[in-house]
Each structure stands twice: as C-alpha cells, then as structure tokens.
Amino acid sequence: MKCECEQIREKSADYLAGELDEKSLAEVRAHLADCPACREELEGLSAIWTKLGVLPKEQPSGALRSRFYEMLEAYKKDMEKEREKQGFGQTLSHWIRRLMPRRPAYQIALSLVLIAAGLGSGYLLSVRSRSAARTEVAGLKSEVDDMRRIVAVSLLKQASPSERLMGVSWSARIDRPGDEIIQTLLETLNHDPNVNVRLAAADALYLFYDHPEVKEGLIDSLAGQTSPLVQLSLVNLLVEIRERRAAGALERLIQDEKLNPKVKKRAELGLVQLS
Amino acid sequence: MKTIIRLAGIIVLLWAAGLADNAQESQADHAVVSFTNPAKPGTVEVDISEGSIAVRGYEGKDVIIDARWREKALTKEEQESEAALAEEGEELDQEELARKKAQAEKAKGMKMLQIESMGLTVEEEENIIRVDVEEGKRSVDLLIQVPFSTSLRLSCRDDERGVTVDRVDGEIEVETSDGPIILTNVSGPVVADSSDGEIKAVFGKVTPGKPMSFSAMEGDIDITLPFDVKASLKMKTDEGQIFTDFDVQLTPSQQKKEEDERKEGGGYRVSFEKVTLSLINGGGVEIQLTTYEGNIYVRKAK
Numbered sequence: 001m002k003c004e005c006e007q008i009r010e011k012s013a014d015y016l017a018g019e020l021d022e023k024s025l026a027e028v029r030a031h032l033a034d035c036p037a038c039r040e041e042l043e044g045l046s047a048i049w050t051k052l053g054v055l056p057k058e059q060p061s062g063a064l065r066s067r068f069y070e071m072l073e074a075y076k077k078d079m080e081k082e083r084e085k086q087g088f089g090q091t092l093s094h095w096i097r098r099l100m101p102r103r104p105a106y107q108i109a110l111s112l113v114l115i116a117a118g119l120g121s122g123y124l125l126s127v128r129s130r131s132a133a134r135t136e137v138a139g140l141k142s143e144v145d146d147m148r149r150i151v152a153v154s155l156l157k158q159a160s161p162s163e164r165l166m167g168v169s170w171s172a173r174i175d176r177p178g179d180e181i182i183q184t185l186l187e188t189l190n191h192d193p194n195v196n197v198r199l200a201a202a203d204a205l206y207l208f209y210d211h212p213e214v215k216e217g218l219i220d221s222l223a224g225q226t227s228p229l230v231q232l233s234l235v236n237l238l239v240e241i242r243e244r245r246a247a248g249a250l251e252r253l254i255q256d257e258k259l260n261p262k263v264k265k266r267a268e269l270g271l272v273q274l275s
Numbered sequence: 276m277k278t279i280i281r282l283a284g285i286i287v288l289l290w291a292a293g294l295a296d297n298a299q300e301s302q303a304d305h306a307v308v309s310f311t312n313p314a315k316p317g318t319v320e321v322d323i324s325e326g327s328i329a330v331r332g333y334e335g336k337d338v339i340i341d342a343r344w345r346e347k348a349l350t351k352e353e354q355e356s357e358a359a360l361a362e363e364g365e366e367l368d369q370e371e372l373a374r375k376k377a378q379a380e381k382a383k384g385m386k387m388l389q390i391e392s393m394g395l396t397v398e399e400e401e402n403i404i405r406v407d408v409e410e411g412k413r414s415v416d417l418l419i420q421v422p423f424s425t426s427l428r429l430s431c432r433d434d435e436r437g438v439t440v441d442r443v444d445g446e447i448e449v450e451t452s453d454g455p456i457i458l459t460n461v462s463g464p465v466v467a468d469s470s471d472g473e474i475k476a477v478f479g480k481v482t483p484g485k486p487m488s489f490s491a492m493e494g495d496i497d498i499t500l501p502f503d504v505k506a507s508l509k510m511k512t513d514e515g516q517i518f519t520d521f522d523v524q525l526t527p528s529q530q531k532k533e534e535d536e537r538k539e540g541g542g543y544r545v546s547f548e549k550v551t552l553s554l555i556n557g558g559g560v561e562i563q564l565t566t567y568e569g570n571i572y573v574r575k576a577k
Contacts, residue, residue: 160446162446162485196563227468228492229470229492232513260492262492262567
C-alpha cells in the first residue's frame with residue numbers, strides 16, 4: 001500500500017491543479033476514498049495552495065534601485081584604487097634592481113660567476129650521463145649492424161641481379177659481419193649465376209679478410225670459378241693480402257688446360273709475388 | 276595460365292633426309308605470346324648458344340618473336356667440336372633424359388602445336404616468357420619485340436653478333452661470351468658481362484637506387500649517362516685506361532680504410548680498396564665498371 005500512496009502523492013499536485021487525465025483522476029479518487037492518510041495530506045496541501053494563491057505579488061521598492069547603484073559605485077572606486085597600486089612584475093624588477101650591484105664591474109663579475117656555475121653543473125651532469133650514452137651508442141651500432149645483416153641476407157636471395165648487388169653493398173657496410181654474412185657472401189661468390197654479382201662479392205669479402213673464414217673461402221673458391229674475370233679478381237685479391245697458403249691453389253689453377261691464357265699469365269706472376 | 280608453343284622440327288627431318296635444297300633457303304619462325312598478366316611488367320628470358328639476339332621495345336602488350344635461321348653450313352672446326360661434344364655427351368644424357376621427363380610432365384593434358392620450324396620453343400609461366408632454341412646445326416638471329424617495361428635476361432654464347440637492346444625500360448641482365456652487348460635508350464638497372472666482346476650502353480635516364488654493374492674481360496666498356504645523373508662509379512681495370520667528360524670527384528685508387536676501435540674494446544682494421552671511386556653530381560646510384568684489358572669510357576649525353 002505504501003508504494004501506492006507514494007504514487008498518488010506524486011500526482012497530488014496535478015490533481016489539485018486539475019491537470020490529470022481521466023484514468024489517473026479515477027485512480028486518485030478511488031485511492032483517496034480508501035486511504036485516510038492521503039486524504040489528510042491532500043487537504044493540507046490544498047490549504048497551502050489556496051493561501052499561496054491569495055498572496056500579493058512582491059514589487060521591488062524604490063529603495064532597492066538606489067541601493068543597487070550605490071553598490072556599483074563603491075565597486076568602481078575600489079577597482080580604480082587597485083589600479084593605482086604597483087603591479088606584481090614591477091615589484092619584482094624593483095627587488096632585482098636592489099639586489100644588483102650598482103657598478104658595472106661588479107655586474108660583469110656576478111654574471112661570470114653565474115655562467116661558471118651553469119657550466120660546472122652542466123659538466124657534472126654530462127660526465128654522469130656520458131658513460132650511459134656510450135653504451136647506448138654501442139647498442140645502436142650493433143642494432144644498425146643487425147638491421148643491415150637482415151637486409152643484406154634477404155637482398156642476396158632475390159632473383160634480380162641488381163638487388164643482389166645491393167645486398168653485397170649492404171654487407172660491405174657492416175662493421176662486424178659475423179659468420180652468417182661471411183657464409184652468405186662466400187655462397188654468392190661460389191654459386192651466383194651472374195658474373196657481376198660474383199665480382200662484387202669477392203670485393204666485399206676482401207674488406208673482411210681478417211675474418212678467419214674469408215681467406216680459406218677465397219682460396220677454395222678459385223678452383224670452382226669459370227669466369228676468367230672472377231678468376232683474375234681472386235688472384236689479385238690473394239696476392240694483395242699476401243696469402244701464402246694460396247700458392248697451392250694458384251699452382252693447381254695453372255695446370256688447368258682450359259684456363260684462359262691471360263689468367264694463367266696473371267697466376268704465374270702471382271706465384272712469384274707470393275713467394 | 277601456361278602457354279607452350281612447341282615449334283618442332285619438320286624442316287629438320289626433311290633436311291636430315293637429305294633434301295639439302297630446302298635447307299639452303301632462309302627459314303623464318305614467327306610467334307606472338309602474351310603475358311599472363313599484361314598489366315604487370317613481364318620478363319623475357321632468352322638463352323641461345325649460337326646466334327644473335329635483338330630486343331626492341333614497342334607500344335604493345337604481346338611479345339613478338341621472329342627467328343631467322345642462318346644459311347651457313349657448319350665449318351670444319353665446328354664439325355670437329357660437335358664430334359667432341361658427342362663424345363662427352365654420355366654423362367649429359369642422363370640429365371637430358373630427366374629434363375625431358377620433367378618437360379613432358381609440365382605439358383600434361385595439353386596438345387603440342389606443330390609448326391614448321393627448326394626448333395624454337397616459347398614458354399610462358401607467371402609472366403615470364405622463356406625463349407629456347409634447340410641446340411641445332413644452324414645459328415639463329417632472333418628479333419624480339421617487347422612492351423617497353425619488360426625485364427630481360429639474355430644470354431648469348433659463341434657468336435660475334437651478340438646482343439642489341441633498344442628502348443626497354445625494365446631491368447636488363449645480359450651476358451655474352453664473344454659478341455658485343457649494345458644497349459640504347461635504356462634506363463636500367465643493367466647488369467652486363469661479356470668475356471671477349473665490348474659493352475656499349477646509352478641511357479636515356481637512369482633508374483635511381485638500383486645498382487648496376489658492367490664487366491668485360493677483353494673488350495671496352497663504353498657507357499653514356501644523362502648529364503644530370505647522380506651516380507657513384509666504382510671502376511676497376513688491370514691493364515686498361517679510364518676516360519670521362521663528366522666532372523668527377525675522384526678518390527685515389529689505393530684507398531686506405533682505417534678503423535680504430537681499440538679504445539672501445541674493438542679491433543683495428545686497415546684495408547685497401549683497389550678501385551677508383553668517383554662521384555658524378557655528388558654521387559647516387561652505384562655503377563660498377565670492371566675490365567681487365569679494355570678501356571672504360573663514361574660519356575656525358577649531349
């Protein structure tokens with residue numbers, strides 16, 4: 001029942017104003033007939049409504065108007081007084097002026113002291129961060145190397161000879177090539193179908209000749225090459241790096257009957273240069 | 276899609292039967308082949324042992340192949356080398372057999388088109404057109420017309436006429452053993468090698484960012500580049516000379532590359548690069564030029 005009473009009381013204002021539709025009106029009347037509490041409440045409410053209805057309308061008195069203008073005037077005067085006072089910025093510069101030494105010599109001295117203090121604290125900070133920066137740079141370097149390695153290896157597997165050439169030139173830019181790059185370059189040198197790519201691989205490997213596998217690889221490669229230009233290039237490289245162990249490979253090359261006479265001549269000269 | 280036009284050798288049979296009169300006439304084969312996907316630049320691969328290859332770009336989508344068989348009979352020398360090859364042939368037969376078997380597998384469910392021919396085979400697969408010539412007794416001169424953007428892989432051995440390419444913008448990979456390589460109105464990238472022939476290449480423009488390389492054992496390398504090309508040339512020659520009319524920044528041929536990383540726990544590396552590196556217009560696309568005896572000419576286009 002309580003719930004119903006609440007619903008009815010919500011509608012009581014509309015009921016008194018006569019704005020309920022027929023259905024709600026019937027509901028409210030039926031409830032009021034059964035519920036003495038609601039009836040009492042509504043009677044009270046009705047009395048207040050009637051009294052409100054007879055209250056005279058409040059009119060602003062003439063005094064209100066004059067009081068308002070007085071207040072406005074007073075506010076304006078306060079604002080003007082505020083403006084006449086010194087601003088905060090001016091106060092600050094006044095204080096600084098009082099702190100600064102009067103004579104220029106002292107002024108310069110003070111600035112120098114301040115600059116020195118700035119530099120000093122900067123230096124202290126940089127010393128602390130320098131070792132961190134160094135390891136960071138080393139990290140970046142190896143990251144760049146890793147990236148180049150990945151790019152180089154994937155380019156070296158492309159069908160386009162131009163892209164494989166690009167792969168060789170990426171490999172040549174790696175600081176510490178690692179076994180994977182050396183192996184891939186040796187494979188390119190020995191098996192790439194294009195003479196130009198093989199030549200480029202030989203040149204790139206030459207840059208890494210201090211890597212243990214490179215010298216062996218260059219020597220072994222000599223026997224398998226068919227292009228006279230690649231053979232010549234390898235003979236040149238082996239002589240250049242003064243690789244004594246290459247002598248055996250050169251001798252075997254010279255004994256090959258099908259060998260290009262110019263390569264043979266160069267290899268014979270190479271043998272003399274190496275001994 | 277896969278197209279095989281097998282132009283088999285009826286004429287060969289007639290000729291073999293002794294009808295020498297027929298063989299004296301110059302025979303021509305003609306084939307038109309389209310790419311699987313004509314919207315995408317295709318590739319044409321040609322590998323012949325005796326003959327010449329001429330490729331020309333044209334405004335069209337198909338590849339047009341004309342083969343002209345030379346009339347000349349075998350010289351005595353060639354007959355001898357044929358005989359020598361036949362002797363060596365024993366081992367090769369197994370491989371040849373396997374290859375034929377694989378080929379038959381490829382053509383399964385298709386019929387062979389019989390055209391009067393000396394043995395020209397044209398195959399298309401995944402936008403690659405392969406032109407093969409049966410290792411015959413006569414040399415062939417191929418004229419191939421391709422769409423401008425086609426890439427080329429050309430190989431030509433044992434012939435003095437070599438390879439010519441005109442007006443092709445795709446990538447060009449070309450090798451010859453005896454004949455010259457002559458490229459005109461190309462844009463690269465070009466990767467060319469000739470053992471005994473010369474290489475001439477005239478570039479209308481140069482595709483940036485794609486390395487190129489030219490190598491010749493005995494012949495000269497002569498390339499013409501646009502005047503405003505940005506290029507980094509790596510040139511290496513043992514006995515030849517290098518000429519150019521470009522203003523180049525030259526670094527010495529014995530460049531010492533020194534790296535000292537000992538302070539940082541690394542190594543110390545000194546190496547010598549035995550190449551002449553020169554930059555045109557500040558450097559750019561890498562072009563490597565390698566000869567043994569031949570000269571290198573790098574010309575500025577007029």
